[in-house]
Every structure is written in C-alpha cells, then in structure tokens.
Amino acid sequence: MTRFEYDDSDVVVVVGSGAGGGTVANELCQRGFRTVVLEAGPHLTGPDYHQDEWPAFAQMAWGDTRTTSGSWQVATDFPNLPAWLVKAVGGTTTHWAGACPRFKAHEFTARSTYGDVDGASLLDWPIALSELEPYYDKAEIKMGVTHRHGRPPLPANNNYKVFANGAEKLGYRYYSTGPYATNAEPYDGRPATLQDGFNFQGDKHGSKWSTLVAELPKAEKTGNLDLRPESHVAQIEHDAAGRATGVLYIDRNGTLRRQRAAVVVVAGNSIETPRLLLLSGSAQHPDGLANSSGQVGRNYMRHTTGTVWGQFDKPVRMWRGETMAGVIADESRLDTDRGFVGGYYMETISLGPAFLAKFIAPGRWGSHISDLLDGYRNTAGMWIVGEDMPRADNRITLSGDVTDQHGLPVANVHFDDHPNDVAMRTHGQRQGASVYKAVGAHKTIETPPYPSTHNLGTCRMSQRPRDGVVDRFGRAHDVPNLFVADGSVFTTGAAANPTLTIVALATRQAEYIATELAKTL
Amino acid sequence: MGSSLLSAQDRQTLVNVVYAAFPHSTFPRGPYERAADAVIAEAGNDPRFLAQLLQGLVDLDAQRDAPFAELDAETAGAVLRGADGAPFLTSIVNSAVVTLYSDPEVWDLLGYEGPSYDRGGYVDRGFDDLDWLPDPKIEFEEEVPAS
Numbered sequence A: 001m002t003r004f005e006y007d008d009s010d011v012v013v014v015v016g017s018g019a020g021g022g023t024v025a026n027e028l029c030q031r032g033f034r035t036v037v038l039e040a041g042p043h044l045t046g047p048d049y050h051q052d053e054w055p056a057f058a059q060m061a062w063g064d065t066r067t068t069s070g071s072w073q074v075a076t077d078f079p080n081l082p083a084w085l086v087k088a089v090g091g092t093t094t095h096w097a098g099a100c101p102r103f104k105a106h107e108f109t110a111r112s113t114y115g116d117v118d119g120a121s122l123l124d125w126p127i128a129l130s131e132l133e134p135y136y137d138k139a140e141i142k143m144g145v146t147h148r149h150g151r152p153p154l155p156a157n158n159n160y161k162v163f164a165n166g167a168e169k170l171g172y173r174y175y176s177t178g179p180y181a182t183n184a185e186p187y188d189g190r191p192a193t194l195q196d197g198f199n200f201q202g203d204k205h206g207s208k209w210s211t212l213v214a215e216l217p218k219a220e221k222t223g224n225l226d227l228r229p230e231s232h233v234a235q236i237e238h239d240a241a242g243r244a245t246g247v248l249y250i251d252r253n254g255t256l257r258r259q260r261a262a263v264v265v266v267a268g269n270s271i272e273t274p275r276l277l278l279l280s281g282s283a284q285h286p287d288g289l290a291n292s293s294g295q296v297g298r299n300y301m302r303h304t305t306g307t308v309w310g311q312f313d314k315p316v317r318m319w320r321g322e323t324m325a326g327v328i329a330d331e332s333r334l335d336t337d338r339g340f341v342g343g344y345y346m347e348t349i350s351l352g353p354a355f356l357a358k359f360i361a362p363g364r365w366g367s368h369i370s371d372l373l374d375g376y377r378n379t380a381g382m383w384i385v386g387e388d389m390p391r392a393d394n395r396i397t398l399s400g401d402v403t404d405q406h407g408l409p410v411a412n413v414h415f416d417d418h419p420n421d422v423a424m425r426t427h428g429q430r431q432g433a434s435v436y437k438a439v440g441a442h443k444t445i446e447t448p449p450y451p452s453t454h455n456l457g458t459c460r461m462s463q464r465p466r467d468g469v470v471d472r473f474g475r476a477h478d479v480p481n482l483f484v485a486d487g488s489v490f491t492t493g494a495a496a497n498p499t500l501t502i503v504a505l506a507t508r509q510a511e512y513i514a515t516e517l518a519k520t521l
Numbered sequence B: 001m002g003s004s005l006l007s008a009q010d011r012q013t014l015v016n017v018v019y020a021a022f023p024h025s026t027f028p029r030g031p032y033e034r035a036a037d038a039v040i041a042e043a044g045n046d047p048r049f050l051a052q053l054l055q056g057l058v059d060l061d062a063q064r065d066a067p068f069a070e071l072d073a074e075t076a077g078a079v080l081r082g083a084d085g086a087p088f089l090t091s092i093v094n095s096a097v098v099t100l101y102s103d104p105e106v107w108d109l110l111g112y113e114g115p116s117y118d119r120g121g122y123v124d125r126g127f128d129d130l131d132w133l134p135d136p137k138i139e140f141e142e143e144v145p146a147s
C-alpha cells in the first residue's frame, strides 16, 4: 500500500475512481507519475457483492440525498434518486453492463449537422472522430471489447434470440451481440463470463471490465498509486495565481484533510463533478471554480431512454446471461426524416422480478402489475438509448436548503424533456414493440426512463472558453492545472453508451497531462 | 419489531391489503404475510407512518358493510383503488413491492432462479436454451451508412 504525504505537492490528485478517474490514474501511474485517488465510496470486491437487486443497490449505489426539479418523469417517480450511480471504488463501472459502441463522425459536429434546434444548446465538439480513433482503439484493447481487435463475440443468449429474430423479421440489418466489455474468453488475466446474469449488481467473476478489476490493480502494481477509499472531496483549493493547489476532503473518520497537488483531475461523474466545482467558489471564482463561462452544471444530458418488454407464450428466461449483449444499430443512423434529429440504439436488457415490479410502471400497483409479473418467465426486454438535446437550463445546481451528512449542499438535478427527446422515445418504443410483435409477442409494455445511468455534459468541452468549461483535452479553460476526466466533458451526448468514449478521452487526457507535467517538473 | 398498537386482526387486514395491491392467484399466503410484517417493522420505526397506518386500516374497514379482510378479491380491489394516493397506502405499496418480489418463494413461483454465481452461472445451464426461434447471427457489421 503506497502512501504519499499530505503536503507532497508533486502528486496528481484524482477525484473519483470510476471510468474516467480510474483510467486517468492508471495511465499516469504507468508513466511514473505519483497519483492519489480520492474515492468517496468504500473498497468492495467480488465476494462482497449480492446477487439480489435491492441489497446490491443499497450496498453500492450513491444513496446520499439529491433533489430534482423539472418536468421529467423521474422527478415525480424518484424525486430523491435522479440517477443510478455507484459510490464505491470502481465507480459506476462496477454496475455497468458493458455495451461499447463508438460515436459516429457526425455526432462530434451535432450543431453543424442538426442545425439550430429550437430550445437546444447544441455545440460542435472541439475534436473530431479522427482524433479520437487511436484512443478508441486503445480503450477497446484495454477493455477487451468483443468483436474488436480479434476478441470473439459473445454468443447469443435467450433474450438476444428473441430480440435478433424480431429485428430480422422487421427488416433490420445491423443487429449483433455487439461490442461489449466482458470477456467471451479469458483475456488480460481475467476469466471468461459465466453468463451469470448479474451485470448490474457488480460482476463477482471479474470477467467484465471495470476500473476496480482492471485499471486500479494495474496502477497499484506500479507503486505509484495511493488509493484512498471513503474520502469525500469537499473543495478544490487554488492560489492567488489561479492554479489549483490541492483539495480538502473528509476522510473515513470524518476528519477534514488537505492533500496538496501539482494537478487536480476531477472525475466524480456528471452530477458530483459540477457540484464540487460549484462548492469550490472563492473571491477569485465567485460563481464556482472554473465557471467564468457560467456553464458549470449546465447542458446536463441523460440520453433519451425507455424500455420495451414483450411477453410471449413460451419461456424466454431473459435473466440468464450477459444483460446487454445485444444491439440493433439501424436506428442510430443519421436520418432527420423520422421527426427528430439524432439516432438511437436498441439494446437487450433484463431486470429481476424485484426491480421489474418497481420500475415497470413506477408507483402503480394492482392486477395490471401482478399480471405482468405472472408472465415474468416469458418476458423479453430491450432498452432504447439515443442522443438527447442539451439545454442550458437542464442543469446541476447546489440545493439552497438540503445538505448531505457532511453539511455540504446537495446537488439539485433539473431536467425538462426536449420535444426532440419525446419524439425519439415514442419512435423507439413503437419500433421496439414491433420487434417483439414480429416474433409473436401477445403483449408489449413500455416503461418510462429509470433514474439516469448515463449522466453527461455538465462541464462541456468547447473551443471557445465562453461556450464551455474545459478545452479539447479536458483542461479547465480558467484553471491551467485542473482537469475533468468524466462524462461531464461531453459537448453533446451522441447515441452511443458513453463509457468507451469516457475511457478513450481519459486515456488521451492522461497522455497530455504527462507531456505537460514533464515540462514543468 | 412491530408495535403493540397493531392487533393481530390489523395484521390480517394488512396481509389482505398487500394481496389486493399485488394479487397473484397462484401465490400462497406466506409471501404476503412476510411483506405485511416488513411493513409493520417499518411502521415500528416511523411513528408518523404508524399513525397513518392505524387510521388507514380503520378507514378501509369502514368502506363496506363487512370489514376489509372479509371482502371478496374483486370488492377488496375496488376499495383499495378508492384509497389510491392516500399516504398510508403509498407507504404500504412502496414497501411491499420490494419485499414481495424479493422473496425467494415468489421467485420460485414466477420461475426466476435467483442468485446463480454459486452454481456456476448459466454458461452450462441454459443461457441459450431457447429453442422456439432459430439461432440468429451474432456478428457485428461495421458502419451504418448515413442516409
């Protein structure tokens, strides 16, 4: 266990150990940089996990209070649970499924491609797909993504068989078990999947890529990683010259500590990252650190989502096997003639009875619900995930009256669906139902969005400092040694599940930090 | 555990409320009793909820000539729908939807197999045993052409 001194001002401090933070930390450790990772959650591993939905959720999900506002249905259904995120070493990569599509070229130029969409704050990314491609390759190799770089595909599970046959009948062409960051065969010192079906509860077997089982152990081996779980960062400090000097955090005993740093990388996810910047206001940064643009916390995106269930006369047993190893990509194409801009994917999904009963029609009860559960064995499921429109007023702010256990104001998540999101969801759910009807579903059920699992955009990348919070490398426009490494840097959301892109960007950022830091040290 | 203010009769009424909220004709009474007991345990830690619950059960009994626990399933369902949105009922439903469908006996009745890791997952136990549809292609084809 490596430990660096609190007043060692040469270390890099990384806040959060999820997809972004865990990746940056490993990449820096590999290059010889001493790195302190401060993670708010505990260090749990495979044997700790529960294969039981509610206990697993209670064990790992971020349960500290958050508040919600806006017209989105989540604010009504789950007023204090706007997002499903994990608070533990490994962050939400412990609960993620593993679907890994890449962005398409036009999705980096959303503003130019879609034009001026009313009520949206679209902006082109300051980088192009071609610049990210080498890092997509690196990320896929790192994560062992199936179908790529010689990794074999995952086999068809039962849920996929229904989904894929429906897709074929409907005339879709681009369906497959999809690029997916879980081993179909042993890879990178980790075993092949047992198809045990508990992706969303933490993978006991370690065949799914996460920063917990892949990046952090590798970083640890270098001797350059000082990983401190149960360490909640409360503030980022800066000097008179405007450089970050370190962070203040609350350790596991409730003691406030100061860790000095040469560079601070924030990767707390798109709700906690802007919250931390807003909490770090000072005389020099009255509206929050790195917020001269007023963009910190704005343009919060969550992807346009929805779920479709199909019930059949024969058994499906969707819970067996890799939860999201199935994708239909046809609707992700660029085609603005469908009544909305942006595209979407359909991906297989499965919930156990406990989550299905809770989420299928939140707050509803009666025979309508119990009849659906009676058909559980014969149910297939898919999730719709598509590009949503950024809006300036969809944003994370600090609550005026609610504080967490440390006395810090909690994040309020405000979201209003854009009409484009509604049109896309309607289209997606109709197409999804058609997929199942094509293979004989006697009933299809549409479920509204869950608490957000994809949280994006609240510290967006921009060419011009006035349009966003960070530059093309994720460096804060206002603070030269402050970086953001998580999904908050997304300028727009694209249709793809975000994690592969977060890992690619974080890998590229670490390379940049290493080069820059080598000049100054 | 529960409160001395809740009688055995109250508990039976509560069991029937949970049944009326999530009626499965194939389920025995056991899972509903366990879900009701979880509600009682919650109420034991929350005086406001307990007070609402005590009043709510009295109110349900007053809706028809017979007490709630003696109503046939259809009438009980109608009475409960009439109370939809009442805080005591919302709390009961929010608790029961979790407990009832996390109950291993219920899993069994629904055909769900529960934890699988200790049994080696499903890699050799039927993750792909669906046989009423042909085996689909799984290969990934690169680009979706822009239209």
Ligand SMILES: Cc1cc2nc3c(=O)[nH]c(=O)nc-3n(C[C@H](O)[C@H](O)[C@H](O)COP(=O)(O)OP(=O)(O)OC[C@H]3O[C@@H](n4cnc5c(N)ncnc54)[C@H](O)[C@@H]3O)c2cc1C
Binding pocket: A015, A016, A017, A018, A019, A020, A021, A038, A039, A040, A041, A084, A085, A086, A087, A088, A089, A090, A091, A092, A093, A095, A096, A097, A098, A099, A100, A200, A231, A232, A233, A234, A267, A268, A269, A270, A272, A273, A276, A324, A453, A454, A455, A485, A486, A487, A488, A497, A498, A499, A500, A502
């Ligand atoms: C059920 C589920 C399924 C998913 N499936 C997929 C999928 O198939 N494909 C895909 O691409 N994505 C998927 N995702 C999303 C994916 O998990 C996230 O995109 C990704 O983990 C985000 O990475 P991040 O670095 O932004 O944040 P996270 O991974 O959430 O990590 C943030 C970390 O920072 C810590 N933290 C926050 N604030 C502080 C603080 N102040 N001090 C210290 N630590 C702090 C948190 O505790 C957390 O550990 C899924 C998510 C869920 C919940």
